Amino acid sequence: MSQRSCLSVILAAGEGTRMKSAMPKVLHPIAGLPMVTHVVKAAEAAGSGDLALVIGHGAEEMRKAAAKFAPKAATFVQEKRLGTAHAVLAARDAISRGYDDILVMFGDTPLIDPDALSVARRKLAEGAAVVVVGFRTPNPSGYGRLIERGGKLVAIREEKDCSEEEKKITFCNGGLMAVAGGQALKLLEAVGNKNAKGEYYLTDIVEIAGMQGLVVVATQASFENALGINNRAELAEAEGIWQTRRRRQAMLDGVTLIVPETVFFSHDTEIGADTVVEPNVWFGPGVKIATGAKIHAFSHIEGATIASNCDIGPFARLRPGADLKQKAKVGNFCEVKQATIEEGAKVNHLTYIGDARVGAGANIGAGTITCNYDGYSKFFTDIGEGAFVGSNSSLVAPVTIGKGGYIASGSVITESVPNDALAFGRARQRTLPGKGKELRERFASAAAAKKK
Ligand code: UD1
Ligand code: MG
Numbered sequence: 001m002s003q004r005s006c007l008s009v010i011l012a013a014g015e016g017t018r019m020k021s022a023m024p025k026v027l028h029p030i031a032g033l034p035m036v037t038h039v040v041k042a043a044e045a046a047g048s049g050d051l052a053l054v055i056g057h058g059a060e061e062m063r064k065a066a067a068k069f070a071p072k073a074a075t076f077v078q079e080k081r082l083g084t085a086h087a088v089l090a091a092r093d094a095i096s097r098g099y100d101d102i103l104v105m106f107g108d109t110p111l112i113d114p115d116a117l118s119v120a121r122r123k124l125a126e127g128a129a130v131v132v133v134g135f136r137t138p139n140p141s142g143y144g145r146l147i148e149r150g151g152k153l154v155a156i157r158e159e160k161d162c163s164e165e166e167k168k169i170t171f172c173n174g175g176l177m178a179v180a181g182g183q184a185l186k187l188l189e190a191v192g193n194k195n196a197k198g199e200y201y202l203t204d205i206v207e208i209a210g211m212q213g214l215v216v217v218a219t220q221a222s223f224e225n226a227l228g229i230n231n232r233a234e235l236a237e238a239e240g241i242w243q244t245r246r247r248r249q250a251m252l253d254g255v256t257l258i259v260p261e262t263v264f265f266s267h268d269t270e271i272g273a274d275t276v277v278e279p280n281v282w283f284g285p286g287v288k289i290a291t292g293a294k295i296h297a298f299s300h301i302e303g304a305t306i307a308s309n310c311d312i313g314p315f316a317r318l319r320p321g322a323d324l325k326q327k328a329k330v331g332n333f334c335e336v337k338q339a340t341i342e343e344g345a346k347v348n349h350l351t352y353i354g355d356a357r358v359g360a361g362a363n364i365g366a367g368t369i370t371c372n373y374d375g376y377s378k379f380f381t382d383i384g385e386g387a388f389v390g391s392n393s394s395l396v397a398p399v400t401i402g403k404g405g406y407i408a409s410g411s412v413i414t415e416s417v418p419n420d421a422l423a424f425g426r427a428r429q430r431t432l433p434g435k436g437k438e439l440r441e442r443f444a445s446a447a448a449a450k451k452k
Contacts (some may be wrong), residue, residue: 004100005051008043012036012107012136013078018231024058027065028235031242031267032285035229037069038110038242038267046117048103052091054078056368083199085191092185099181100124104202106175108229110238115336116221118225120178129183129214132156133176135223142204143226145170153218154210156203160196165431171218174204174226183214207292272308281313286320304336307343325360339370342385354378354395359385365409367392375383384419393425 016025026036036053041050043447051073055062059077066073078090088095088104095102100123103117120131132153134146145166145272147155152414156173157166179187187205195201211215229235246269247260254273259262262279269283272291289295294308296313303320306312311329321338324330331348339353342360347353349366355378356370368389370381379397383389387401390409401407402419411425 004121005047005098005181006046006101006103006121007052007094007097007099008040008048008050008103008105009052009054009088009095010036010039010073010105010107011054011084013054013081013087013090014108015057015081016108016230019235020232023072024062024065025229027061028229028232030110030235031246031265033267034065034069035110035235035238036107039105039107039112039279040070040073042117043103043105043115044113045114046103046121048101048117050074050099051095052076052094053107054087054090056081072180083197084202085188085200085204088202089185089188089200091093095181095184102179102181102184104177104179105436106228107229109175109225110229111241112176113221113225116176116225117218118177119219119221120176123217124178124180127215127221128178128217129180130187130209130216131178132203132206132216132218133174133221133225134171134177134218135174135221135226136170136254137172138168138170140167140172145169146171146173146260148218152210153206153216154205156201156202158197158201171220171228174221174223175228176225177202177205178220179205180214183209198227221304254313267301276284278314314330356381356383359403360385360388361385362387362389363393366391369394383402 006075012026019025027034030038034329040051051070053066053073053075055075056078063075066075074094077088101121106110112363116133120133123131140193142159143326144156144158145162146153147157171193187208190208191199191204192202206216224241226236229238237347243264246265247257247263250271251257255271256276259279262283263277266285268281268285274290274291275289277295278297280298282300287301289306290308291307299313301318304322306324307326309327310324315332316330317335319337322336322420323340325343327344329346329348330336333350334347337354339356340357341347344360345358345362347364351364351368353370355372358364360364362383370397371394372378381395381397382400384401384403385404385406389407392409393411394408396414400416402417404420405417407413408424411423413423413425417423
């Protein structure tokens with residue numbers, strides 16, 4: 001099959017009014033990735049080298065976005081939304097370049113299984129002219145029904161054009177279709193618009209192909225292949241299905257998820273075996289975790305690289321550029337951004353480490369802040385190997401703490417500290433014997449005088 005050339009036409013010209021959004025519907029994310037990107041990925045996984053994206057509503061924004069999520073895709077504008085066959089024909093220039101296989105998909109149907117596409121392509125290779133990927137549902141309302149005669153697919157009838165008898169059919173059109181490249185334009189051009197909606201229906205090519213004696217086949221795939229997103233409730237439903245699949249995959253790959261339904265992955269999360277993820281953990285994009293890490297409850301992690309056997313959280317926030325080497329620890333209420341925490345270093349409590357390096361084995365006391373920003377620019381803090389930073393210290397960047405440097409608690413460090421030096425950056429303590437009692441008595445008598 002791989003030798004056969006394939007073009008995927010992805011329809012995304014719809015307005016998506018029910019999303020009630022300023023953003024085109026197909027750009028709303030699932031697992032942090034525009035839903036149409038999931039469709040693009042499925043097409044690519046099924047071996048479709050070339051992509052044609054049919055856009056209409058929000059064409060400018062779509063073009064800009066497509067340059068990122070599908071740089072290889074050619075975009076075509078469907079000026080008027082006259083139906084799915086009309087939309088496919090907007091990509092006529094791409095189709096007429098000549099392909100063995102044409103796949104048609106909807107940009108708002110993000111959970112497409114690449115295997116369903118591969119099966120459809122195989123049917124084309126076996127001689128079918130049109131392949132419809134169907135699904136069965138006890139609740140077929142709103143879907144086109146697959147009309148079969150003698151076990152053969154003869155037509156697809158849209159709900160609005162169905163007879164009462166036909167409405168009872170539970171085998172439905174999921175929206176995925178494969179068409180033999182050599183037949184595609186001829187079939188599409190034969191489609192008319194004499195139906196209840198007055199639209200050019202892609203689904204009509206089934207009947208047209210049958211009448212021309214071409215082979216038409218229906219395959220069956222799961223409902224998820226047909227799950228179209230029209231509003232934000234359906235968006236959340238699709239997200240839920242995606243997450244459930246991803247969690248299962250993580251567990252099969254050797255990751256322990258104690259309460260899987262409370263862990264949220266991103267489309268690109270990489271997570272190694274023997275890592276344990278406690279409940280209520282969020283992974284944003286760009287997270288890579290090696291083996292044997294512990295991610296404690298309520299941690300929020302994005303753009304971070306975590307080496308093996310690190311210990312994170314509970315309640316840790318790792319932001320983009322956090323780079324934790326082996327056995328590093330980032331504990332409760334700590335935030336790390338654009339910083340390397342080297343092997344075995346500990347940042348255990350209530351700390352902000354931003355634009356910094358924490359050397360191997362260093363210990364950062366509770367409440368330490370790297371003051372990295374002056375309101376205009378960011379500056380770097382370099383903390384040497386084995387350094388000790390006492391609790392409640394502010395390290396005002398740019399600043400360097402040398403190897404083995406020791407910072408007294410409560411210091412404000414504005415000048416670099418050499419290797420193995422001890423630095424105090426706070427006022428010396430004064431203790432006045434008996435003065436506490438004296439003060440209390442003075443305040444008490446002042447308060448009593450006021451009451452009188
Ligand atoms: C379509 C199918 C129906 C199937 C259902 C599955 C047709 C005629 N009907 O119906 O058999 O059961 O999907 O969800 O194909 N679009 C354009 N331009 C247009 C029209 C549509 O780009 O002129 C795009 C839409 O943005 C959408 C997709 O095509 O992504 C499907 O259109 P939609 O109106 O949702 O079709 P359905 O009525 O759901
Ligand atoms: Mg639809």
